[in-house]
Amino acid sequence: xxxxxxxxxxxxxxxxxxxxxxxxxxxxxxxxxxxxxxxxxxxxxxxxxxxxxxxxxxxxxxxxxxxxxxxxxxxxxxxxxxxxxxxxxxxxxxxxxxxxxxxxxxxxxxxxxxxxxxxxxxxxxxxxxxxxxxxxxxxxxxxxxxxxxxxxxxxxxxxxxxxxxxxxxxxxxxxxxxxxxxxxxxxxxxxxxxxxxxxxxxxxxxxxxxxxxxxxxxxxxxxxxxxxxxxxxxxxxxxxxxxxxxxxxxxx
Ligand SMILES: [Fe+2]
Ligand SMILES: [Fe+2]
Numbered sequence: 001x002x003x004x005x006x007x008x009x010x011x012x013x014x015x016x017x018x019x020x021x022x023x024x025x026x027x028x029x030x031x032x033x034x035x036x037x038x039x040x041x042x043x044x045x046x047x048x049x050x051x052x053x054x055x056x057x058x059x060x061x062x063x064x065x066x067x068x069x070x071x072x073x074x075x076x077x078x079x080x081x082x083x084x085x086x087x088x089x090x091x092x093x094x095x096x097x098x099x100x101x102x103x104x105x106x107x108x109x110x111x112x113x114x115x116x117x118x119x120x121x122x123x124x125x126x127x128x129x130x131x132x133x134x135x136x137x138x139x140x141x142x143x144x145x146x147x148x149x150x151x152x153x154x155x156x157x158x159x160x161x162x163x164x165x166x167x168x169x170x171x172x173x174x175x176x177x178x179x180x181x182x183x184x185x186x187x188x189x190x191x192x193x194x195x196x197x198x199x200x201x202x203x204x205x206x207x208x209x210x211x212x213x214x215x216x217x218x219x220x221x222x223x224x225x226x227x228x229x230x231x232x233x234x235x236x237x238x239x240x241x242x243x244x245x246x247x248x249x250x251x252x
Pocket of ligand 1: 058091092095170
């Protein structure tokens with residue numbers, strides 16, 4: 001598994017996310033879409049259902065998110081956070097576009113709707129910022145395993161490059177969002193924080209089971225067993241909860 005430690009962010013409190021996102025946007029892995037012979041028909045069939053699902057999952061206008069972010073930024077007097085979240089939405093949309101372009105190379109048509117995605121979008125909008133972030137970060141931790149499996153599943157150099165970029169970005173997103181949860185929980189009742197952590201564990205367990213059932217073939221080809229997928233997902237969650245609790249990324 002990849003590890004949140006790889007981001008080497010040792011001072012979360014003073015970390016300048018806007019500077020990071022800006023730097024990242026101009027230091028992306030170069031992607032060469034000219035070769036359309038890297039995937040066999042069988043591999044194309046294997047990746048199609050999940051890549052379609054992640055392609056729509058990654059893209060979002062983030063209207064509701066923006067609204068709750070502005071409210072939170074006002075409350076905490078943190079204008080920079082609004083900009084950082086704008087960058088974040090921009091990166092997610094880049095991810096969606098990147099997958100779409102890759103799919104185009106192999107004539108994989110995007111889908112308009114996916115029920116898991118619909119459930120996630122519904123859940124995100126149920127309540128305020130915390131609800132949005134809890135659901136988002138769950139999906140991102142699942143994505144860490146997914147892009148690792150996707151990278152392993154075929155010999156496509158382009159797809160491996162895309163997955164490397166995704167993993168690089170998503171690792172930092174998980175840290176970013178976990179730190180947001182820290183800013184929320186630090187000023188709140190400890191008992192409620194405990195309940196939220198239990199909800200996060202519950203949500204992660206349901207999500208990983210649904211994702212496994214739907215995309216088992218891809219994960220297995222990408223060197224995952226159900227046990228490894230479960231173990232890794234729960235480990236990411238543990239690291240995320242550690243950040244939420246302490247406001248720090250413990251570098252081992
Ligand atoms: Fe993403
Ligand atoms: Fe992300």
